Amino acid sequence: MNISNSDQHRIGRSPRPExxxxxxxxxxxxxxxxxxxxxxxxxxxxxxxxxxxxxLLDVLINNVGDPGSADKSDINAKAMERAVVDFMARLANGSPDRTYGYVTSGGSEANQFGLDRGCTLLPDARVYCSQAAHYSIRKNARLMRKELVVIGCDAQDRMDVAGVGARMPSRRR
Known part of the structure; x- marks a missing residue:
């Protein structure tokens, strides 16, 4: 009997034997x-x-909320998370005391957080990205219902600065 991949992983009405x-x-x-x-x-x-x-697979670790906030439970890794954020701040020549951040599950979530901060601080702003930007920029701009402006790249795959200027809305001075 040849079972397809999707059938092999199908979840039925009752659990399979362990x-x-x-x-x-x-x-x-x-x-x-x-x-x-x-x-x-x-x-x-x-x-x-x-x-x-x-x-660690046998321990529920749930860093609820902000890495600097207190939790009702001590089952968290916030001290380690803060140490990572402080290390990254120093690595980028920043001040850990003046830096906010948290450890994400990957680049997509980091991009989402960055776009969320930008959209919160500048609610009427457009989102600009290069044509080589990570797919999550496009996805998150769509989910946040923000206008996305995709800019071409130069020979080194960097966002074309002249292209940004050309796509900026004109303002009366």
């Missing part, structure tokens, strides 16, 4: 490991092992 689920998970891991030799490193580096962190 051994079947674990076997399926093992096969998934083996398949993913089999693809590693064909990954060049983008978007992620495969030279790592999280095995030492395995114990």
């Amino acid at each position: 051994e079947e689920l674990l076997s399926q998970l093992d096969a998934f891991i083996t398949g993913m490991r089999g693809e590693e030799p064909y990954v060049l490193g983008f978007p992620g580096n495969l030279e790592f092992s999280f095995s030492r962190l395995g114990g």
Whole structure:
């Protein structure tokens, strides 16, 4: 019997036996490991092992709200999160005391946060991005119902500065 990939992972009315689920998970891991030799490193580096962190999988860590806020529960990693934000601020020649941030799950969420801050501070502003910008810029501009202006790139794949000027709305002085 040939089971398609989607059928293999279909969730039925009742749970499958644990051994079947674990076997399926093992096969998934083996398949993913089999693809590693064909990954060049983008978007992620495969030279790592999280095995030492395995114990964290058995702990609910929920950094609710702001990394600087107090929680009703001490089951969080906010102290580590603040240390990462402080390190990144210093790395960028910023002052940790004057820097706000949090650790995201990846670039898409970071872009969303940045666009949200910009849209909050400048509610009537348009969103400008280069044609080479990450897909999440376009997606988040659409979700935030912001006008998106896509600008061409120069020979080094940087946003074309002259193109930005040409696409700016004219203002009376």
